Amino acid sequence: MKQFTLTQHSFLLLLGLVTVAFFWILLPFSGAVFWGVVLAIVFGPLHERLLAAFGERPNAAALATLILIVLMVILPVTLIAAALVDQALGLYAMVSTGQLDFDGLLRRTVGGLPGWLASLLERYESTIMDTLRDKLTAGVAQASQLAARYAVNVGRNALNFLVSMAVMLYLLFFLFRDGRTITARIKRAVPLSSHYKKPLFDKFVTVIRATVKGNVLVAMAQGALGGLIFWFLDVPAPVLWAVVMSFLSLLPAIGAALIWGPVAAYFLFSGAVWQGAVLALYGVLVIGLVDNLLRPFLVGKDTKLPDYLVLLSTIGGMALFGLNGFVIGPVIAALFIAAWSLFAGAEEFHGE
Known part of the structure; x- marks a missing residue:
């Protein structure tokens, strides 16, 4: 095994310090x-x-x-x-x-x-x-x-x-x-061989593009459709609720329903039966259909991540990093899967 000299150790220490300092300077932005x-x-x-x-x-x-x-x-x-x-x-x-x-x-x-x-x-x-x-x-x-x-x-x-x-x-x-x-x-x-760098970099770029384009398109579609039905049913502040539904729709499967579901229930139980029925059917058949059809096609197809992993990584990422987490979470999950797949098939680690 190659032994590092004192000069090399000193340079690596300097490299680490200036890297940390550089990211510290960029932290406000x-x-x-x-x-x-x-x-x-x-x-x-x-x-x-x-x-x-x-x-x-x-x-x-x-x-x-x-x-x-x-x-x-x-x-x-x-x-x-x-x-x-x-x-x-x-x-x-x-x-x-x-x-x-x-x-x-x-x-x-x-x-x-x-x-x-x-x-x-x-x-x-x-x-x-x-x-x-x-x-x-x-x-x-x-x-x-x-x-x-x-x-x-x-x-x-x-x-x-x-x-x-x-x-x-x-x-x-x-x-x-x-x-x-x-x-x-x-x-x-990056101190890795091209055998590892290429698939990891490709996965990084693919997941970011798929996550941003897919989630943003789904969020825009669900928010616009939700705001439209809220405006039609004369719910106060439809633009506000449309934006809230857009943000919540970043959470796969459960997002926008956290808003339109309780509103539909209120309509039904308060006597506005037709409004509640229309909103419930619209939420399931239109807003929900957008999530069920577009998200797997736009996100899961390219990231090759199962739906449950997309959901967990998105929720975890947003819990840790705020809004940025809807990108960071799936990226980390995809790199985790890619890195372990490379490790499992690497001859130098298994002596094959």
């Missing part, structure tokens, strides 16, 4: 850097086509790709965020002024329950029902206050947001322009 890299990977094929169309002029192709990303992604997200803030503030105002009486809503819901269930609940109304009522009222009020406070903080931190956005777009331009060179240098620097 970690979100901008992360999404810059993700967008560069996702829109890489588009940039390659534009590069060929521009006759291998990297600056023009990178700028054109950047403009398309702003028009297709950033501008629509900004407009939706503005509508979300407006409706969140409106919902908070309705809660704080008593226009939305959750105690009354709960009583009407209980009044619509089957007789045997209503009588059973009445026995424990002083305990279970009062507790449920208080928790529901306090929870919704806190959620509305949180949304309003977040909206105010976004306004106050608009400068930080704009700086992060500028950093992301600036980095994205150079990732497009110099992406091939950067990728080649990273591959050379």
Whole structure:
């Protein structure tokens, strides 16, 4: 086995220290850097086509790709965020002024329950029902206050947001322009043989593209369909609930149903039977069908991960890393599977 000299040990120590220091410096802009890299990977094929169309002029192709990303992604997200803030503030105002009486809503819901269930609940109304009522009222009020406070903080931190956005777009331009060179240098620097590097890098890129494109498309579709039916049924703040359903739909199988399910139940038990039936059928047959058809085709097909692993890695990733976790979780899971598959078939580890 090769023995490292003192000079080599010192250099490796220096390499580790400057690497940690470098990532520490980037920490304030970690979100901008992360999404810059993700967008560069996702829109890489588009940039390659534009590069060929521009006759291998990297600056023009990178700028054109950047403009398309702003028009297709950033501008629509900004407009939706503005509508979300407006409706969140409106919902908070309705809660704080008593226009939305959750105690009354709960009583009407209980009044619509089957007789045997209503009588059973009445026995424990002083305990279970009062507790449920208080928790529901306090929870919704806190959620509305949180949304309003977040909206105010976004306004106050608009400068930080704009700086992060500028950093992301600036980095994205150079990732497009110099992406091939950067990728080649990273591959050379990773201390693995090409037998391992190629499948791991390929899996990394494939999973990021499949996860982002698949989950975002599913989230957009489910959020838009959910917001549409909420608007049709005259549910308050449909844009707000559409965005919430979009975020929750990042959780496979169970996401959007956490919103439309309780609303459908409220309609049914409060006497609005046709609204509840329409929302329940629409949720199962339309919103649920989008998840059942699109997600396996867009995400599972390319990542080659079973549905349960996609679900667990997504939930775990979001629990640890927030919104970024819906990308990080499946990537880690896919690399875990790929690395162990390589290890299981590697002759140098098994002496075959």
